[in-house]
Amino acid sequence: MDNVMKQDVHKFIKRHHLFDECERVIVAVSGGPDSMALLHYLWQMKDQYQIKVAACHLHHQLRGEEADADAHYVQQFCKVLGIPISMKHVNVKAYAKKQKKGTQVAARELRYQWFKELLHKYPNSKIATGHHGDDQIETMFMKMARGSLPLYTYGIPIERSLGRGSIIRPFLGITKEKIEHYCIEASIVPRRDSSNESNAYTRNRFRKVLLPFLKKENQNIHIHMQRQNEWENEDHEFLMTLAKEVKSSILIKESERNVTISGKKLLDVALPLQRRVIHLILSYLYGKNSPVTTSIHIEQVLEMLHSEKTSGEIHFSDSLFVRREYDVCHFLKGQVNTVIEQAQSLTIPGITFTSTWLIETYVTDDTKVVEESNQIILDYEEVSKPLHIRGKQPNDRMTCRGMEGTKKIGRLFIDRKISKYDRKDWPLLVDEEGRILWVPFLHRSKIANVSKETKKKLVVSCYRRNESEPDKGSDEYRRFV
Numbered sequence: 001m002d003n004v005m006k007q008d009v010h011k012f013i014k015r016h017h018l019f020d021e022c023e024r025v026i027v028a029v030s031g032g033p034d035s036m037a038l039l040h041y042l043w044q045m046k047d048q049y050q051i052k053v054a055a056c057h058l059h060h061q062l063r064g065e066e067a068d069a070d071a072h073y074v075q076q077f078c079k080v081l082g083i084p085i086s087m088k089h090v091n092v093k094a095y096a097k098k099q100k101k102g103t104q105v106a107a108r109e110l111r112y113q114w115f116k117e118l119l120h121k122y123p124n125s126k127i128a129t130g131h132h133g134d135d136q137i138e139t140m141f142m143k144m145a146r147g148s149l150p151l152y153t154y155g156i157p158i159e160r161s162l163g164r165g166s167i168i169r170p171f172l173g174i175t176k177e178k179i180e181h182y183c184i185e186a187s188i189v190p191r192r193d194s195s196n197e198s199n200a201y202t203r204n205r206f207r208k209v210l211l212p213f214l215k216k217e218n219q220n221i222h223i224h225m226q227r228q229n230e231w232e233n234e235d236h237e238f239l240m241t242l243a244k245e246v247k248s249s250i251l252i253k254e255s256e257r258n259v260t261i262s263g264k265k266l267l268d269v270a271l272p273l274q275r276r277v278i279h280l281i282l283s284y285l286y287g288k289n290s291p292v293t294t295s296i297h298i299e300q301v302l303e304m305l306h307s308e309k310t311s312g313e314i315h316f317s318d319s320l321f322v323r324r325e326y327d328v329c330h331f332l333k334g335q336v337n338t339v340i341e342q343a344q345s346l347t348i349p350g351i352t353f354t355s356t357w358l359i360e361t362y363v364t365d366d367t368k369v370v371e372e373s374n375q376i377i378l379d380y381e382e383v384s385k386p387l388h389i390r391g392k393q394p395n396d397r398m399t400c401r402g403m404e405g406t407k408k409i410g411r412l413f414i415d416r417k418i419s420k421y422d423r424k425d426w427p428l429l430v431d432e433e434g435r436i437l438w439v440p441f442l443h444r445s446k447i448a449n450v451s452k453e454t455k456k457k458l459v460v461s462c463y464r465r466n467e468s469e470p471d472k473g474s475d476e477y478r479r480f481v
Contacts, residue, residue, distance in 0.1 A: 005178040012173035016158050024052040024125040031070035031191035034130030037182045055085040060092045060107050070191045119165035131156050132171040133222030138206045155229030175222055243276035263305045263329035285333045315397045315406050343390035357427045358463045363456055376438040380456035383448035384431040398436035400443045416442050
């Protein structure tokens with residue numbers, strides 16, 4: 001056997017205490033070389049590590065007969081060595097469609113759900129995956145290229161908590177080449193996933209193009225990348241501990257929807273701590289199922305606090321905004337000016353008049369109805385009612401279809417060259433929570449969008465009065481009044 005590889009893996013396991021307080025290691029096995037080598041290695045070393053070794057295989061139902069053959073291969077391998085194995089079938093495509101997520105994301109979520117189930121079923125256990133040093137390089141560069149938040153380490157963690165146990169990666173210190181050599185020496189003939197050759201997946205492109213170049217420059221780059229990831233993680237944990245202490249010292253008020261701090265005191269601490277305090281506050285208000293906080297969010301808050309202006313306001317996604325008032329900074333979850341001033345409730349079905357506009361509404365289950373330029377069609381059951389028509393207010397923003405984040409209504413008027421005279425009377429359609437659903441003729445929001453599951457559609461049409469509104473003596477007008 002490859003003694004150098006085994007020694008490297010053994011040192012890695014011992015240095016990171018991967019099997020401390022662990023009775024059973026369940027290896028997640030796909031049938032490929034990485035997971036098969038890991039399963040074989042741990043099975044050989046189980047007595048030395050004083051652990052029980054088991055396997056688990058998840059059939060994603062994505063590759064037809066090829067996936068069936070993978071499952072059979074893993075099952076037979078475990079049978080020959082007497083390794084207990086848990087197997088499960090999941091419908092990734094159905095889950096992805098239901099959750100409106102990509103195939104890769106859906107597959108990962110289903111895997112982790114099952115891992116949690118296994119860790120709950122077998123206490124004092126850990127799940128082991130075959131991620132190796134080359135995977136670490138690819139992951140770190142992929143996240144850097146994607147622009148992930150630099151407060152966190154970019155790499156794959158050696159161990160991470162999950163449910164009642166954790167996931168460990170004993171092979172992060174070795175390369176793919178050493179794993180392949182181990183398989184040859186151990187007479188393991190692994191399965192090969194054909195999807196690993198497709199350039200449709202980002203990781204495959206990094207593996208084929210970037211990795212060979214990096215390894216040509218430095219054969220031991222995986223060691224340096226792993227060390228960098230570990231050190232950065234330790235630095236980050238230390239700084240986050242300090243940031244939590246800073247947050248407590250500058251906190252004025254805190255609730256589920258409002259965190260108020262002394263902006264002046266925040267700027268007195270080191271910049272790395274300023275960034276992390278802002279990140280802690282945004283993460284707290286957003287909660288678990290939140291939009292991702294980016295470096296741009298943090299920089300915008302710091303820019304506002306450094307500004308010579310004594311007041312300001314920044315709006316982020318999901319109705320979260322930050323307001324500066326002299327030396328105090330408020331982080332608020334909810335709508336600004338939730339009480340609608342000088343607004344009119346929208347009649348559904350019916351017609352609503354403003355001084356210069358007419359808005360008509362009706363509800364239909366017609367699947368063929370198409371949105372016209374002067375209309376917005378909403379999911380009637382999803383929209384938060386009652387709806388209102390009002391004019392523009394200071395700091396109004398909306399989440400626009402086809403765009404990330406939010407857009408100022410004032411900027412929208414400027415971009416579309418709406419005169420200042422027209423802006424003051426331009427109608428905005430808002431829901432019960434004060435969120436802007438539609439700026440007629442200019443932009444529609446993402447809220448309550450119609451989908452395949454929509455049963456009833458709310459059609460809202462807008463006309464300039466005395467131009468294209470329904471004639472007050474017509475059947476069309478009488479139908480709504």
